[in-house]
Amino acid sequence: MKTNDLIIQTTTKVVFFIIFLFSIHIFFAGHYTPGGGFVGGLVMSSAIVLLMLAFDLKTVQDMLPVNYTVITAIGLIISLLTAAGSIFFNVPFFTHVYDYFNLPLLGETSIHTAMFFDTGVYLVVVGVTMNIIQMIGGDE
Amino acid sequence: MSLIFAIFLPIIIALVIPFLFKKVSNIHTGWFVLLVPLVLVFFYGTYIPTVMDGNTYIEELSWVPSLDISLVSYIDGLSLLFSLLITGIGALVVLYSIFYLDKEKEKLGNFYVYLLLFMSAMLGVVQSDHLISLYFFWELTSISSFLLIGYWYTKDRSRFGALKSMMITVFGGLMMLGGFVLLGIMGETFSIRELIDQAPILVGHEFFVWALVLVLIGAFTKSAQFPFYIWLPDAMEAPTPVSAYLHSATMVKAGLYLVARFTPIFALSEVWVWLVTGVGLLTLFWGSVFAVKQTDLKAILAFSTVSQLGLIMSLLGIGSISYHVTGTLVTTFTIATFAAIFHLMNHATFKGSLFMIAGIVDHETGTRDIRKLGGLMSLMPISFTIAMIGSFSMAGIPLFNGFLSKEMFLDATLSLQHFNVHSLESWWILFPTVAWIASVFTFVYSLYFVFHTFRGKHKPELLPKKAHEAPWGMLVSPSILAILVIVIFFVPNYFSSLFIKPAVAAIQPLAYQVPADIGFKIKAWHGFDSPALYMTLGVFLIGFILYKTIDKWAPVYERIPAKISLNRFYNGLMNLSDKGANRLSSSYMTGSIRSYLIYMFAALIILLALTMWIKNAFVMDLTNLAPIKFFEVLISLILIISTVTILVTKSRLTAIIALGAVGYTVALFYIIFKAPDLALTQLVIETVSVALFLGAFYHLPKMNKYEKGKEDRRFRLNNFLIALGVGIMVTLIAIASHSQKLVESISGYYKETVYSEAGGGNIVNVILVDYRGFDTLFEIGVLTIASLGIIGMITVQLAKKKGDRKVEDK
Numbered sequence: 001m002k003t004n005d006l007i008i009q010t011t012t013k014v015v016f017f018i019i020f021l022f023s024i025h026i027f028f029a030g031h032y033t034p035g036g037g038f039v040g041g042l043v044m045s046s047a048i049v050l051l052m053l054a055f056d057l058k059t060v061q062d063m064l065p066v067n068y069t070v071i072t073a074i075g076l077i078i079s080l081l082t083a084a085g086s087i088f089f090n091v092p093f094f095t096h097v098y099d100y101f102n103l104p105l106l107g108e109t110s111i112h113t114a115m116f117f118d119t120g121v122y123l124v125v126v127g128v129t130m131n132i133i134q135m136i137g138g139d140e
Numbered sequence: 141m142s143l144i145f146a147i148f149l150p151i152i153i154a155l156v157i158p159f160l161f162k163k164v165s166n167i168h169t170g171w172f173v174l175l176v177p178l179v180l181v182f183f184y185g186t187y188i189p190t191v192m193d194g195n196t197y198i199e200e201l202s203w204v205p206s207l208d209i210s211l212v213s214y215i216d217g218l219s220l221l222f223s224l225l226i227t228g229i230g231a232l233v234v235l236y237s238i239f240y241l242d243k244e245k246e247k248l249g250n251f252y253v254y255l256l257l258f259m260s261a262m263l264g265v266v267q268s269d270h271l272i273s274l275y276f277f278w279e280l281t282s283i284s285s286f287l288l289i290g291y292w293y294t295k296d297r298s299r300f301g302a303l304k305s306m307m308i309t310v311f312g313g314l315m316m317l318g319g320f321v322l323l324g325i326m327g328e329t330f331s332i333r334e335l336i337d338q339a340p341i342l343v344g345h346e347f348f349v350w351a352l353v354l355v356l357i358g359a360f361t362k363s364a365q366f367p368f369y370i371w372l373p374d375a376m377e378a379p380t381p382v383s384a385y386l387h388s389a390t391m392v393k394a395g396l397y398l399v400a401r402f403t404p405i406f407a408l409s410e411v412w413v414w415l416v417t418g419v420g421l422l423t424l425f426w427g428s429v430f431a432v433k434q435t436d437l438k439a440i441l442a443f444s445t446v447s448q449l450g451l452i453m454s455l456l457g458i459g460s461i462s463y464h465v466t467g468t469l470v471t472t473f474t475i476a477t478f479a480a481i482f483h484l485m486n487h488a489t490f491k492g493s494l495f496m497i498a499g500i501v502d503h504e505t506g507t508r509d510i511r512k513l514g515g516l517m518s519l520m521p522i523s524f525t526i527a528m529i530g531s532f533s534m535a536g537i538p539l540f541n542g543f544l545s546k547e548m549f550l551d552a553t554l555s556l557q558h559f560n561v562h563s564l565e566s567w568w569i570l571f572p573t574v575a576w577i578a579s580v581f582t583f584v585y586s587l588y589f590v591f592h593t594f595r596g597k598h599k600p601e602l603l604p605k606k607a608h609e610a611p612w613g614m615l616v617s618p619s620i621l622a623i624l625v626i627v628i629f630f631v632p633n634y635f636s637s638l639f640i641k642p643a644v645a646a647i648q649p650l651a652y653q654v655p656a657d658i659g660f661k662i663k664a665w666h667g668f669d670s671p672a673l674y675m676t677l678g679v680f681l682i683g684f685i686l687y688k689t690i691d692k693w694a695p696v697y698e699r700i701p702a703k704i705s706l707n708r709f710y711n712g713l714m715n716l717s718d719k720g721a722n723r724l725s726s727s728y729m730t731g732s733i734r735s736y737l738i739y740m741f742a743a744l745i746i747l748l749a750l751t752m753w754i755k756n757a758f759v760m761d762l763t764n765l766a767p768i769k770f771f772e773v774l775i776s777l778i779l780i781i782s783t784v785t786i787l788v789t790k791s792r793l794t795a796i797i798a799l800g801a802v803g804y805t806v807a808l809f810y811i812i813f814k815a816p817d818l819a820l821t822q823l824v825i826e827t828v829s830v831a832l833f834l835g836a837f838y839h840l841p842k843m844n845k846y847e848k849g850k851e852d853r854r855f856r857l858n859n860f861l862i863a864l865g866v867g868i869m870v871t872l873i874a875i876a877s878h879s880q881k882l883v884e885s886i887s888g889y890y891k892e893t894v895y896s897e898a899g900g901g902n903i904v905n906v907i908l909v910d911y912r913g914f915d916t917l918f919e920i921g922v923l924t925i926a927s928l929g930i931i932g933m934i935t936v937q938l939a940k941k942k943g944d945r946k947v948e949d950k
Contacts, residue, residue: 136835
């Protein structure tokens with residue numbers, strides 16, 4: 001049976017990017033306002049899930065040809081290295097540092113090692129959820 | 141070079157060995173490896189002159205400062221002797237292995253990495269002054285021995301032998317760790333030197349005997365003493381250089397080292413004296429008797445090693461009697477310690493050469509079965525000469541160093557008559573008798589080993605290869621050892637002042653302040669009134685007669701019932717634990733996630749309820765409650781309705797959607813209670829998990845496991861009880877935690893520090909990434925593992941369905 005998905009497919013094409021940008025937004029906003037890497041990652045995965053619902057697994061895989069296991073691994077490594085980096089400065093494991101910088105375009109921005117750690121969390125969450133959903137959904 | 145660096149040098153070099161093996165294929169990797177022990181043997185050699193005068197060296201490197209664990213390298217006479225043995229024999233063995241192992245066919249990268257790992261570990265064992273680092277290196281020797289025995293891992297026997305040796309030695313190691321911990325508790329220090337100083341106080345402690353026995357189990361397992369010796373014959377599956385190195389010259393002597401090192405602490409107890417002496421003598425006797433039964437060249441040598449280790453062990457035991465006597469008797473017994481160290485050195489020389497010869501015979505004829513061998517004397521004259529020197533030394537025949545130490549051993553057992561404690565009276569005669577019988581058998585198997593291999597009739601039709609003399613490279617190492625065997629016989633006192641006296645002074649610190657205090661001289665001739673002389677002559681006579689008539693009485697061994705052997709016991713134990721573990725885990729691992737959830741929830745209920753009951757933690761305080769608003773009532777109603785829907789619905793799809801509704805309503809609660817972070821997370825998680833549920837929908841099992849009936853009712857009742865229990869527990873905890881505030885809430889601290897110290901504004905997220913970042917790190921680790929597990933599980937399922945086995949393609 002061929003179903004007519006035209007409306008959802010068209011909306012998804014737009015909505016996907018809105019959700020994606022929103023996930024990036026709450027990821028960066030996380031340190032000061034609600035959000036963070038964990039939620040950001042989940043929002044991102046829900047965007048991809050929406051894609052999967054509108055289209056099908058195979059099409060989504062062609063759209064986003066990424067290996068989620070690799071993404072998970074990269075995320076885990078980023079987090080671990082951020083945590084372990086402190087060892088080289090002779091401070092206890094997982095000591096975060098932050099400072100304020102004047103960046104072009106963005107103005108005064110605080111850069112925090114916690115953000116790198118959070119990036120890792122973000123990637124792991126996306127990688128893991130998508131991997132699981134893809135495996136279970138694709139298993140026929 | 142620092143002492144600690146020297147310990148780790150082999151491991152550091154081991155890191156580049158695999159690359160050398162891959163990249164430099166035209167040079168045998170062994171030549172590079174050979175440099176390590178050569179450098180080290182010269183390095184330790186520079187310490188001989190000063191250690192001879194009684195100096196000691198110590199170097200400390202903090203390892204785990206919070207637990208007060210450090211790497212301490214302590215060089216005194218005893219550890220120097222062992223370090224020289226390890227590196228010296230190590231150099232010879234590596235040289236030998238270059239010709240023994242083919243560079244084209246063998247995985248030399250693995251072999252030399254393991255060997256260097258062992259070298260570091262063994263140096264660590266003999267130099268550590270800290271008990272915990274000693275234990276660490278001790279287990280490392282077990283592991284490297286495991287890897288080396290299993291080097292030819294495609295062979296079943298190799299794997300079996302490797303596992304067996306590891307099981308037994310690691311068991312002993314763990315026992316020893318227990319002993320170490322007890323020592324640490326008693327003396328409040330892990331330093332061996334400090335414990336030695338405290339020995340007179342420690343001896344009265346209630347843990348003392350326990351510590352003693354546990355440490356001895358460690359030593360006995362490692363040094364293959366009765367009844368733990370059974371791993372050593374099976375360890376002979378290792379390549380011969382390994383047998384020569386680990387299982388005869390060095391690793392198995394770690395137990396002897398341990399006994400020697402702890403003598404100043406434990407010798408004050410008589411239990412120590414009798415255990416060490418008794419087990420040593422029993423092992424000596426047992427090993428020598430059963431060596432004659434063996435038909436494999438290396439098995440003969442393995443049993444002979446067991447028996448020789450027992451000999452040295454018993455000498456150390458007799459030597460420790462010196463702590464219980466006074467006056468001139470002290471010297472009578474310290475001579476036994478002297479003999480122990482002397483024989484330890486001699487054994488390394490003659491047994492090392494014999495193992496190498498066994499390897500040569502195996503290499504050049506293709507078999508080690510002594511029944512197929514014979515008449516090799518004319519074909520392999522150099523090997524024969526070396527084998528004869530080694531065997532004669534082992535048998536205790538004059539002109540070879542074994543004679544000197546063997547006679548000292550007989551003397552030492554006779555000296556037991558002077559130790560008049562308890563009701564020993566005439567029982568002491570038992571010890572020299574056992575020693576004498578064991579010596580006779582030693583004589584027999586020594587001759588059996590060399591003459592049945594090299595004399596007699598040559599049987600070329602039984603040999604897989606055409607026998608010929610080994611290449612010169614293989615003969616160099618055993619020749620050096622054989623020359624040493626003879627040299628030591630002629631100038632024993634030179635070696636004694638270089639190596640033995642400093643070592644004895646380290647074992648007997650009460651009797652000798654400095655090595656020069658030991659006035660003892662080794663003599664080959666003690667005069668006609670020496671009883672040891674007549675014992676030795678008796679050994680030669682009876683031994684020779686027994687050897688000549690070996691075919692007549694050897695069948696007696698066949699009469700020994702196989703049922704009561706120790707090996708059978710070991711196999712049975714392994715089998716039993718294997719099966720038992722299997723049965724235990726399959727009894728509760730049903731493969732159904734429903735059962736697992738029941739275990740988890742039941743455990744949750746029981747643990748929480750018990751805690752609550754024991755701590756009397758339930759309090760209900762209804763004062764200070766916020767007023768209930770209309771909106772909250774409404775959401776609660778929705779929550780209840782959707783929950784009930786999940787329970788009563790017949791359609792799974794409805795249940796999933798209702799579950800989603802529950803989740804979204806909870807998110808609403810979060811919003812009302814001003815927790816936007818939680819609400820956001822809950823909302824997204826709910827979305828994703830509903831999607832996941834829908835994806836898995838197709839695969840879920842039937843809602844009811846059973847059709848209607850009795851089983852169905854019991855299944856429902858179980859679920860009902862579990863659900864009810866969890867619900868009640870969570871409610872009780874919620875009420876109780878609301879009603880009492882035992883400690884001040886931590887949120888104040890977060891509020892104060894979140895901006896000033898963590899540089900953030902959102903407490904929830906800062907908790908996740910900073911305050912409790914460790915949790916998050918592990919959480920994402922767990923998530924990753926879980927997703928990999930799911931991938932593995934489903935991929936395997938898919939492959940099974942497709943009926944092909946190409947799981948790797950996916």
